[in-house]
Amino acid sequence: MxxxxxxxxxxxxxxxxxxxxxxxxxxxxxxxxxxxxxxxxxxxxxxSGQTDPEPAFEGGKAALEEMRRHFYAGNYDEGDRLAKQYLQPKKQNFGxxxxxxxxxxxxxxxxxxxxxxxxxxxxxxxxxxxxxxxxxxxxxxxxxxxxxxxxxxxxxxxxxxxxxxxxxxxxxxxxxxxxxxxxxxxxxxxxxxxxxxxxxxxxxxxxxxxxxxxxxxxxxxxxxxxxxxxxxxxxxxxxxxxxxxxxxxxxxxxxxxxxxxxxxxxxxxxxxxxxxxxxxxxxxxxDKVSIHLGTASKADLPTDQRIQLLARGGSDDPQLFAMFLQYGRYLTIAGSRTNSPLPLHLQGIWNDGEACRMGWSCDYHLDINTQMNYYPTEITNLGDCHLPLTRYIEDLAAAGRSTARNLYGSEGWVAHVFSNVWGFTLPGWDTSWGLNVTGGLWLATQLIEHYEYSQDLVFLEKAAYPVLKEAAAFYLDYMSVHPQYGWLVTGPSNSPENHFYPDHSGSTVHQLSMGTTLDQILVRELFEFCLKSVELLDRDEELGRKLKEAIAKLPPLQIGKKGQLQEWLEDYEEAQPEHRHMSHLFALYPGHQITPDRTPELSSAARVMMQNRMQQEELEDVEFTAALFGLGFARLHDGEMAYKHISHLISGLCFDNLLTYSKSGIAGAETNIFVIDGNFGGTAVIAEMLLQSYDGEIHLLPALPQAWNKGEVSGLRAKGNAEVDAVWENGELKSATIRTFSPGTFTISRGELRTTLHAEVGVNYKFNAQLELLEP
Missing domain, CATH: 2.70.98.50 (putative glycoside hydrolase family protein from bacillus halodurans)
Known part of the structure; x- marks a missing residue:
């Protein structure tokens, strides 16, 4: 079979x-x-819908400064009232x-x-x-x-x-x-x-x-x-x-x-x-990627029966996971080709009609969903499929210039919690969930991903850098210095779509604050990449100077009183500890501000944060949350926990056709509703369990679970413009091949083993189980 x-x-x-x-x-x-x-x-x-005229906003920077004074003083009620007055639009023909x-x-x-x-x-x-x-x-x-x-x-x-x-x-x-x-x-x-x-x-x-x-x-x-x-x-x-x-x-x-x-x-x-x-x-x-996980397979059984067996605890069908990865790649190819007029939306390019008839919209959500659609694109060797998203981000940036100017009195561009095909970049029509001031930036970090994998200087110069440079201009102009800490912070903004008790009393819930952790992670990612680009492209010296000064003033990642990675600048009490969003884990995945080797204390704090979520009986168990758990534990090199969550995603949050869904009753879903980001997030989990790469490092089989103790994979991509093949038996690497398409120095690792590779263009480097380089 x-x-x-x-x-x-x-x-x-x-x-x-x-x-x-x-x-x-x-x-x-x-x-x-x-x-x-x-x-x-x-x-x-x-x-449906149309491009509506952007409403006139009164206040600009003066109103922004006024509401910030209230947030800094701890008067969240008044700050929130002003935010609604000055920053909350009315819903029009969003579509x-x-x-x-x-x-x-x-x-x-x-x-x-x-x-x-x-x-x-x-x-x-x-x-x-x-x-x-x-x-x-x-x-x-x-x-x-x-x-x-x-x-x-x-x-x-x-x-x-x-x-x-x-x-x-x-x-x-x-x-x-x-x-x-x-x-x-x-x-x-x-x-x-x-x-x-x-x-x-x-x-x-x-x-x-x-x-x-x-x-x-x-x-x-x-x-x-x-x-x-x-x-x-x-x-x-x-x-x-x-x-x-x-x-x-x-x-x-x-x-x-x-x-x-x-x-x-x-x-x-x-x-x-x-x-x-x-x-x-x-x-x-x-055909760029092939994968086999073990020798056992239930391919002679119908797929719906295989899902049911996995749900009952079956672990002797590793090829179901291989099929799920290839299914995710299939959906990417089917939905996002080089010349596609638009990128993948909430349901890819498909539509079951459910999101359209209720409060949801089959749109481009910018606080995890659209990003997750493209999480596996580069690592699974489908970089060209990223290009429709690249063009969409360029259009979003062009539309977001007027929002930056009219809403905040700032230069550059900004977009918030979601967008459509009509250039919508305003906040959502309720600041409690709609005032995510880094939504557009989060999406734009996909440009960084495409460059880091491809090392395409033309793409950097013509596409990525111009968009990101304008985004940096916005945040340099928009951010303010915290009067107590002296840190440069965003705000008011929310940590997508979560809320907290500011005074730990559990009496009054708020969503808006200054300097949410996600905002600061994304701004650091932006500033540091733009600074590298300035040096690489040898231009914009004055911008480079401003970026260096700003980076030095950004808040650090912080660990809260429960040992968790903080979600907000202050160690607020979570109003909903079972919440589905875990946006501040961006520092762990897809970012690399947290890694087990370089930041062990922050890695432990990220683990505590995920464990705190998992322990909640009322955990909002949806497709993208299961994928985020899997991705987080994969990045912590915990193969068994990553396997647990990808197993749950496939067996508990997939329809019979293996398309993922969000459970009824969560976030207003009226039924179990198809949302495709779980397919792509799950694909990324499996790929990240087998290969991780960043800053010149390539980690082979970093989160290999016992259930996949034998297998082989070929064609996965590593940052730095390389392809990787690996073969393993009894849970140990047997051999690996790295094909390099750009020159560079890589540190190759498998567990405690390390070796350095000085790579040339167009060479196949073969390694044995001890990471010894073999003769061609």
Whole structure:
């Protein structure tokens, strides 16, 4: 059996059992049953809402200074009141990404007399990015196959039978919004259009328009169209093609013709060539990494049964974890390609409709979710998939200049707790959760990650440094000196989305304060990277001088009275110690301000902080929290604890289709709601357990659990522009290979073993179990 195929012997009865496909722009979740198949279609630019004028804010720096005086004096009530008066906007047409439509296919059913010995199987082949369905009875086999092509920009399907004339079905479309319309264009084609409108996150009148086509081609039999549906009768084989385009950021009318032209080219090319080119294009990315964890595998069991066995404590299926890593890589490739118009949002590029209908929005949250979507991108050798996020951050920075100026009277740019596709950079419409003044900066640190892995000086000079330099300009202008400590601090701001008791009495809860730990971690990360860039690029000498002075005034990381890493500048009492967010762990992951070797006391404090969370009976157990626990313990080189949390994520916070979810009742979730960041966070956990790198150090197998005591991995990326392969047995390194693509000096370590590598470009360096360099 193939270790990298999700497969099921039972029908998909709902979205959370469907199997996802994507081409970097369009998504499809395929829900297959013997006689019915539904494709839940989405498109990443199909957003409601619009760009609203930024409201006029009164006060600027004078109001900021006034509210800061109250916070510094301990008058949190008055400081909070002023923050709401001067820094809290009203909700306008923020919008949300909406589902596009459903393709509904009903297959002709045989009479009951011919249903004996029926069998059914549906699967997602990660090696080829194909969804396949096979239905058999005594008389015939019906085969179905679907893929989403990045090369040819469409979703394509083939239906065939081993019985002559055995393919018959009807196909129709069901729209996701009121404006959706569908018509038969000719006997083989449906034309559809609609506008992304809704009334929860916007006024129900504004949003992106979409137009597309579905075409069916057959051999043998007939295809006819009537009443908005296509009917295939007695065919030997049928091919289905789906195309769509939108007017997002498109003023000209040519966008309406795009999907028809795409369709015509695809039909001319033919299914076989479309399939071949799809697999070739996808494999270029997917095949960069291979992984095998141990020898035991339950691949002969359906995937939902494997999840259930793990939930019951089974530990003899290490390849389920390998599949989860490759599934995360698959979802990255499916959702975020070099030319994708937008990056991955709360649900990637897919959409189950749940976030759109409630207080949540299927948007770009900037206080963990969007960042976590890209946590595994670099280490799992998919750096090009980072580029849609890079472009989004550049647009965010451009939009955030007016917010910095109008809201704070500062230069540079700023964005807060979330954003959309319309350039929203204001705080959220309640300062208790919306006044996260480093949300945009947190997202922009992904630019640092891309540079540190790639060592691409052109990217640094043209993309990363200009954005980060402007961010540094904002914080240099915005921050103030704490009157008691003399530290340079941010504020008022919150520690995402947490709250505290300022006077330890447990009577009055507050969210806003000065100098939250996350803010200070991110500002230090920004200033230090910009200073390195100034020196590397040999420019902006005056900025470099200011950065050095500012870095010297930043607060240190602090340890609280309970031995924990402090979340705020003061050692406040947590109002909700079971809270799902652990933002200040950024210093441990993805940052490196805390490491076991260099900062053992802070490492212990980070462990205490996580243990305090874990011990709470009411812990807000959601997908990204489980991933954060796993990442934190991996960085502390605790393989068993990291394994515990990645096991819980897979077995306790995944639907049958292995997509992760946030539990009902937490953060206002009305159901168990699909949120994709857990997939990517979990992928990062597994990768970090096998490889960690920072500041010229490469740690091999730093958090290897007993359950993976034998295995091999190849193609993981290390910072400094290198690739790493490793083989191990009985929990010990057997051999490693490091391929370097930039010159540099690395310290290679495995446990207590250390060696120094002076690397040249384009060389494969092979090491034995003792980290001795072997001759090529």
């Amino acid at each position: 193939d270790d990298f195929t999700l497969w099921y012997s039972t029908p998909a009865v709902n979205w959370s059992q469907g199997l996802p496909l994507g081409n970097g722009r369009m998504g499809a979740v395929v829900m297959a049953s013997p006689h019915r198949e539904v494709w839940s279609m989405s498109e990443v630019t199909y957003w 949300t990404n909406l589902g596009l439509c459903e393709v509904v296919i009903h297959f002709a059913e045989k009479s009951p007399d011919h249903m004996e010995a029926e069998s059914f199987r549906r699967e997602l082949d990660l090696n080829q990015a194909l969804v396949k369905t096979v239905w058999r009875n005594n008389n015939a086999t019906l085969n179905r196959e679907v893929f989403a092509s990045h090369v040819d920009d469409l979703v394509a399907s083939r239906v065939w039978s081993d019985a002559s004339g055995g393919v018959s079905f009807t196909l129709g479309l069901e729209g996701g919004t009121e404006s959706f319309q569908c018509a038969v264009l000719n006997d083989g084609t449906l034309e559809f259009n609609g506008q992304a409108t809704e009334n929860v996150h916007s006024n129900g009148k504004c949003g992106v328009w979409a137009e597309g086509y579905v075409k069916v081609v057959v051999t043998g039999g007939t295809v006819t169209g009537e009443n908005g549906k296509l009917t295939v009768a007695g065919a030997d084989e049928a091919w289905i093609y789906f195309t769509v385009s939108t007017d997002y950021h498109r003023a000209e009318a040519a966008w309406k013709k795009e999907s028809l032209l795409t369709m015509e080219k695809a039909v001319d090319k033919g299914y076989a060539l479309l399939r071949r080119d799809h697999i070739g294009d996808y494999s270029e990315q997917y």
